[in-house]
Amino acid sequence: MNKAEREEFFARLRAANPEPQGELVYHNAYTLLVAVVLSAQATDIGVNKATGPLFRLADTPEKMLDLGEDRVRDLIKTIGLYRNKAKNVIRLSEQLIAEHGGEVPGDRDELVKLAGVGRKTANVVLNTWFEQPTIAVDTHLFRVSNRTGLAKGKTPDEVEDKLLKRVPEPYRRHAHHWLILHGRYVCKARKPDCPNCVVNDLCRYKAKTTAA
Numbered sequence: 001m002n003k004a005e006r007e008e009f010f011a012r013l014r015a016a017n018p019e020p021q022g023e024l025v026y027h028n029a030y031t032l033l034v035a036v037v038l039s040a041q042a043t044d045i046g047v048n049k050a051t052g053p054l055f056r057l058a059d060t061p062e063k064m065l066d067l068g069e070d071r072v073r074d075l076i077k078t079i080g081l082y083r084n085k086a087k088n089v090i091r092l093s094e095q096l097i098a099e100h101g102g103e104v105p106g107d108r109d110e111l112v113k114l115a116g117v118g119r120k121t122a123n124v125v126l127n128t129w130f131e132q133p134t135i136a137v138d139t140h141l142f143r144v145s146n147r148t149g150l151a152k153g154k155t156p157d158e159v160e161d162k163l164l165k166r167v168p169e170p171y172r173r174h175a176h177h178w179l180i181l182h183g184r185y186v187c188k189a190r191k192p193d194c195p196n197c198v199v200n201d202l203c204r205y206k207a208k209t210t211a212a
Contacts, residue, residue, distance in 0.1 A: 001149055003168075005202050009150065010171035012198040013178040020177035022128055024048065029104035029129045030096070031055050034064075034089055036124045037116040042079050050076045061093035061102050088116030106130040120156065123176070133172035135163050140183025141176070147187060149204030150179075 001009065023044040026032035031051070039047045054075045058064040064072065073086035092114040096102055104125065105111060111122035123136035135141070137156035145151040151162035167175045186193050194200055194208040 001166075001202065001204070006150065006166055007168050009148075009199050009202050010168060010175065010178065013182060014171065014174070016198050017178065017181065020174050020181055022124070022177055022180075025051060025055075027055060027059050029125070030061060031059050032129050033092070033104050033111075033114075033117070033121075033125050036121045037088055037092070038076060038079055038085055040085075040116075040121075041081060046079055050079050061096045064089060064093040065097070085116065091115035092117065104129070106132070108134075123160075127173075127176050131173065133175075135160050135167070135172075135176045135179075137163075138180060139189075140181075140187075141179045143189060144179050144183040144187045147192070147203070147205045148199065 024032070024035040024039060025048045026035050034054075035047055035051050038051065054072070057075075058067050058072075067075075069086050069090045072089055073083060076082045076086060076089075079085065095114050096104065100110070106126065106129075108119070108122045108126060111117050111125060112119060120136045120138065123134040126132040127134045127136065137145070137160045142153075142156055142159055145159045145163060146153065151159050151166055153159035153162055163175065164172075171178075182197075182199075186197050192205070192209055194203075194205075195211040197203065200208070
């Protein structure tokens with residue numbers, strides 16, 4: 001896509017959803033961080049079912065440590081990889097208290113030092129809570145970027161680097177959520193809903209679906 005097409009691409013996504021929101025439920029920066037850590041290889045719906053009871057009991061690092069790893073593990077056992085995730089939640093809570101006064105840092109380098117936090121998780125937290133124009137490339141965003149021709153790349157990091165250069169400045173704050181939601185509900189993996197796609201004519205995908 002050329003610059004004008006990219007401008008139009010995001011203008012249409014914004015018109016369709018002016019204030020896009022992620023679907024994980026959280027109450028503060030800490031619960032957002034925990035929810036994103038738990039969401040790895042899991043659905044937002046599944047995570048929200050587990051974190052509802054968890055966050056009612058523990059919405060700060062201190063309260064999470066009071067619960068203890070065994071109780072955390074029991075509360076999130078419906079989520080994939082729950083044993084390792086419980087360990088990470090306890091460990092990152094310890095790190096936040098020891099190194100950041102119990103507060104979630106708004107710096108990527110500091111975030112990725114926390115247990116269970118990679119670049120994608122850090123980018124979600126920075127974008128959602130700290131309102132930084134970061135882009136977290138998950139499977140949906142990776143698919144949309146490659147399929148549409150917006151930013152083709154063989155790895156999430158490659159796609160992220162290209163998007164940071166190609167997304168027009170006015171749209172960078174919400175680009176992350178627009179693209180993820182578009183991939184989740186319209187540009188789906190098995191059968192994209194091309195007839196109802198607002199950027200259909202701008203998309204470079206060759207195998208577009210048609211109305212039934």
